[in-house]
Amino acid sequence: PPxxxxxxxxxxxxAVPPLEGRPFPQQTGIQVPGQxxxxxxxxxxxxxxxxxxIKLVDALVNGKLSDITPVIDFNYKAGFAYPxxxxxxxTSEQETVKILDALANSEILIKQPYDRFFxxxxxxxxxxxxxxxxxxxxxxxxKGQLVxxxxxxxxxxxxxxxxxxxxxCPKCRKDLRLIGTDYRNIGMHYRCGDCGEVFTTPVIKWRNxxxxxxxxxxxxxxxxxxxxxxxxxKKGWLEFQLKPKTQLVDFLRLQGYQVQELAQLTGKSGAVHxxxxxxxxxxxxxxxxLGIGILVANTGEPEVKLEALFKFDTRAYDIGINYKVVIAxxxxxxxxxxxxxxxxxxxxxxxxxASVVSDITSSPHSKISLQSSLExxxxxxxxxxxxxxxxxxxxxxxxxxxxxxxxxxIVGKSGIEHVFDIFARRDDKLIVPTIxxxxxxxxxxxxxxxxxxxxxxxxxxxxxxxxxxxxxxxxINVQARQFAKQQKIDxxxxxxxxxxx
Ligand SMILES: [Zn+2]
Ligand SMILES: [Zn+2]
Numbered sequence: 001p002p003x004x005x006x007x008x009x010x011x012x013x014x015a016v017p018p019l020e021g022r023p024f025p026q027q028t029g030i031q032v033p034g035q036x037x038x039x040x041x042x043x044x045x046x047x048x049x050x051x052x053x054i055k056l057v058d059a060l061v062n063g064k065l066s067d068i069t070p071v072i073d074f075n076y077k078a079g080f081a082y083p084x085x086x087x088x089x090x091t092s093e094q095e096t097v098k099i100l101d102a103l104a105n106s107e108i109l110i111k112q113p114y115d116r117f118f119x120x121x122x123x124x125x126x127x128x129x130x131x132x133x134x135x136x137x138x139x140x141x142x143k144g145q146l147v148x149x150x151x152x153x154x155x156x157x158x159x160x161x162x163x164x165x166x167x168x169c170p171k172c173r174k175d176l177r178l179i180g181t182d183y184r185n186i187g188m189h190y191r192c193g194d195c196g197e198v199f200t201t202p203v204i205k206w207r208n209x210x211x212x213x214x215x216x217x218x219x220x221x222x223x224x225x226x227x228x229x230x231x232x233x234k235k236g237w238l239e240f241q242l243k244p245k246t247q248l249v250d251f252l253r254l255q256g257y258q259v260q261e262l263a264q265l266t267g268k269s270g271a272v273h274x275x276x277x278x279x280x281x282x283x284x285x286x287x288x289x290l291g292i293g294i295l296v297a298n299t300g301e302p303e304v305k306l307e308a309l310f311k312f313d314t315r316a317y318d319i320g321i322n323y324k325v326v327i328a329x330x331x332x333x334x335x336x337x338x339x340x341x342x343x344x345x346x347x348x349x350x351x352x353x354a355s356v357v358s359d360i361t362s363s364p365h366s367k368i369s370l371q372s373s374l375e376x377x378x379x380x381x382x383x384x385x386x387x388x389x390x391x392x393x394x395x396x397x398x399x400x401x402x403x404x405x406x407x408x409x410i411v412g413k414s415g416i417e418h419v420f421d422i423f424a425r426r427d428d429k430l431i432v433p434t435i436x437x438x439x440x441x442x443x444x445x446x447x448x449x450x451x452x453x454x455x456x457x458x459x460x461x462x463x464x465x466x467x468x469x470x471x472x473x474x475x476i477n478v479q480a481r482q483f484a485k486q487q488k489i490d491x492x493x494x495x496x497x498x499x500x501x
Pocket of ligand 2 (some may be wrong): 096132133135136137138192194195196197
């Protein structure tokens with residue numbers, strides 16, 4: 001049989017206008033909404049301006065965290081820590097204590113004594129008491145009952161008298177008979193094995209089990225360890241204070257996302273990760289798993305370090321997040337900015353969460369959507385089967401709020417112009433998901449081969465479009481299917497079109 005010829009369709013490319021003020025390709029730029037903010041000079045913690053504190057308070061208000069009790073463990077540097085809070089906030093043990101105390105000072109947490117112990121001047125607490133002779137400081141002491149033998153006047157420790165089962169005076173060799181009559185107990189005493197001094201109260205020193213150093217009692221510092229409890233009468237007030245995050249969540253829900261706050265997810269590695277906000281939307285042609293991290297510069301530091309961003313990215317990868325957004329408070333450091341660009345993490349920067357959220361939620365959608373509906377062909381009558389399918393897809397995406405372009409002309413990174421059968425994007429403000437769709441089909445019913453899928457894939461790659469859908473009518477062949485799977489291209493065939501109706 002003669003080779004089927006692909007349907008010839010005259011391309012009438014439409015150049016896709018860039019989104020106003022937004023980087024394109026999507027998700028590669030750093031945005032600094034609002035005016036630039038001076039670096040905060042104070043090194044203290046401002047309750048409810050410090051996003052870590054907000055995160056903690058949020059967990060308390062939502063009941064994700066209840067009583068905060070210390071875990072006392074020799075492995076912690078300070079001897080205790082609040083690991084649940086450390087992992088929630090990504091803070092060091094010491095920083096967590098600072099934050100908890102700041103919240104206690106603001107009467108958001110109620111601080112209660114939990115335990116006490118001593119810390120030596122090295123800051124270590126593994127201390128045991130060691131008794132010393134007050135005369136020569138020797139630790140070679142014997143403790144026992146001091147006994148006086150009336151008849152000869154000998155005074156010694158009880159062990160000096162003991163001979164097998166009897167008590168014999170070591171001076172006069174007489175047996176001790178009746179207490180109170182021929183001898184008496186004076187009381188518990190110590191005797192120095194080095195200088196012979198007898199005394200009732202040894203000097204107590206504290207030996208550190210780790211360093212072996214010994215300290216006088218007055219050199220030690222007493223440490224009190226506290227537990228913290230959420231103050232119930234602050235709940236209403238705090239909920240009001242936490243409004244920015246609630247607004248962001250509401251905004252995402254309005255965009256059709258299913259939103260989980262402080263979402264705990266188990267990654268491919270088996271580790272459990274917490275995301276500040278996880279937003280999922282299944283647009284059928286593309287599934288958006290949006291992970292949002294609120295990253296805050298360490299106390300006293302002017303910017304969020306690379307390390308924090310790296311951690312976020314690693315977690316996102318482990319969970320399978322395909323859209324990554326960080327809100328950096330107040331901003332990212334230069335290394336972190338480069339990393340964000342490379343890893344396609346979209347970053348928003350501002351002094352406070354409130355200012356980021358008000359920028360995101362109040363800025364108008366790009367004006368493109370109006371133009372696009374005019375430019376994309378409005379009449380699909382008299383089209384071929386492929387044309388009819390395109391019309392279905394366009395309608396489907398428009399109904400889901402996408403700007404849709406047919407025969408869209410996009411210039412790739414290489415400088416080459418590519419024409420996509422359908423290009424769609426949706427300005428969710430936080431992210432702008434884009435979809436490239438290729439359509440191919442033969443009237444003869446011959447399956448579409450790999451070459452067309454591969455060309456489509458290369459073009460999408462060059463244009464930095466991550467969501468790829470290839471429609472093969474009536475179907476595509478086995479190699480093309482394998483290739484598509486490997487390249488994460490969604491395949492739609494004649495039989496699947498029903499789910500888009
Ligand atoms: Zn005697
Ligand atoms: Zn002594």
